[in-house]
Amino acid sequence: xxxxxxxxxxxxxxxxxxxxxxxxxxxxxxxxxxxxxxxxxxxxxxxxxxxxxxxxxxxxxxxxxxxxxxxxxxxxxxxxxxxxxxxxxxxxxxxxxxxxxxxxxxxxxxxxxxxxxxxxxxxxxxxxxxxxxxxxxxxxxxxxxxxxxxxxxxxxxxxxxxxxxxxxxxxxxxxxxxxxxxxxxxxxxxxxxxxxxxxxxxxxxxxxxxxxxxxxxxxxxxxxxxxxxxxxxxxxxxxxxxxxxxxxxxxxxxxxxxxxxxxxxxxxxxxxxxxxxxxxxx
Numbered sequence: 001x002x003x004x005x006x007x008x009x010x011x012x013x014x015x016x017x018x019x020x021x022x023x024x025x026x027x028x029x030x031x032x033x034x035x036x037x038x039x040x041x042x043x044x045x046x047x048x049x050x051x052x053x054x055x056x057x058x059x060x061x062x063x064x065x066x067x068x069x070x071x072x073x074x075x076x077x078x079x080x081x082x083x084x085x086x087x088x089x090x091x092x093x094x095x096x097x098x099x100x101x102x103x104x105x106x107x108x109x110x111x112x113x114x115x116x117x118x119x120x121x122x123x124x125x126x127x128x129x130x131x132x133x134x135x136x137x138x139x140x141x142x143x144x145x146x147x148x149x150x151x152x153x154x155x156x157x158x159x160x161x162x163x164x165x166x167x168x169x170x171x172x173x174x175x176x177x178x179x180x181x182x183x184x185x186x187x188x189x190x191x192x193x194x195x196x197x198x199x200x201x202x203x204x205x206x207x208x209x210x211x212x213x214x215x216x217x218x219x220x221x222x223x224x225x226x227x228x229x230x231x232x233x234x235x236x237x238x239x240x241x242x243x244x245x246x247x248x249x250x251x252x253x254x255x256x257x258x259x260x261x262x263x264x265x266x267x268x269x270x271x272x273x274x275x276x277x278x279x280x281x282x
Contacts, residue, residue: 108143111125123156129164149188149189162198164208179210198219
């Protein structure tokens with residue numbers, strides 16, 4: 001007698017149609033590993049709703065965050081990058097610029113201008129890592145210098161959101177000269193008794209870090225931002241030693257006295273208003 005005999009059932013295959021889900025609605029947080037809804041993260045200032053990991057905040061969103069609604073007016077937008085050295089490689093410098101302009105919708109790595117913040121007139125600049133790694137070329141240096149010098153003349157404090165991978169290699173020595181130019185402008189701004197507050201975002205490195213990003217009256221950083229001159233991998237290979245946990249992150253640098261405060265993005269606007277109320281005469 002067969003064990004299953006003739007009572008063996010015939011199971012038909014059931015096909016379940018998967019509901020189509022549009023691409024790009026969800027993303028995985030690199031810190032907590034949770035799958036989060038993109039629209040919720042965007043509404044939360046690009047901060048993870050599960051663990052508070054800070055994603056990159058788009059340039060326009062950061063301009064909106066640090067200025068009163070409708071008050072920002074761009075300055076120095078007519079200053080454009082040119083290929084002074086005739087750089088050639090896999091792509092020319094002009095090709096690189098055009099590709100990044102098309103991708104980002106912006107003409108270079110920094111936008112500067114005047115605005116109000118809680119009614120106070122300030123100068124505001126925002127560097128954007130998505131444009132050629134926010135590399136500091138002549139136009140980046142010139143726009144930031146213009147921002148500082150105009151604010152010195154008009155008696156405004158300066159707020160500058162920093163991000164960069166370093167000098168713009170396509171411009172060679174001309175890029176490195178921006179370190180001295182921006183620093184000199186800040187020296188004159190300080191002599192006029194006017195505040196300068198840099199906000200270090202992820203990442204702020206190399207020549208930017210070695211010049212205007214660390215010349216503030218108060219140096220502010222977002223949580224877990226990578227901040228330094230050379231990257232941790234290069235340093236580790238150079239000194240042949242393991243680096244401390246959290247090395248070159250905002251919290252580590254605050255603990256060791258390089259920066260003054262680490263401010264979560266959702267608190268950043270109110271904190272900057274408070275700082276300017278304390279530092280400014282009116």
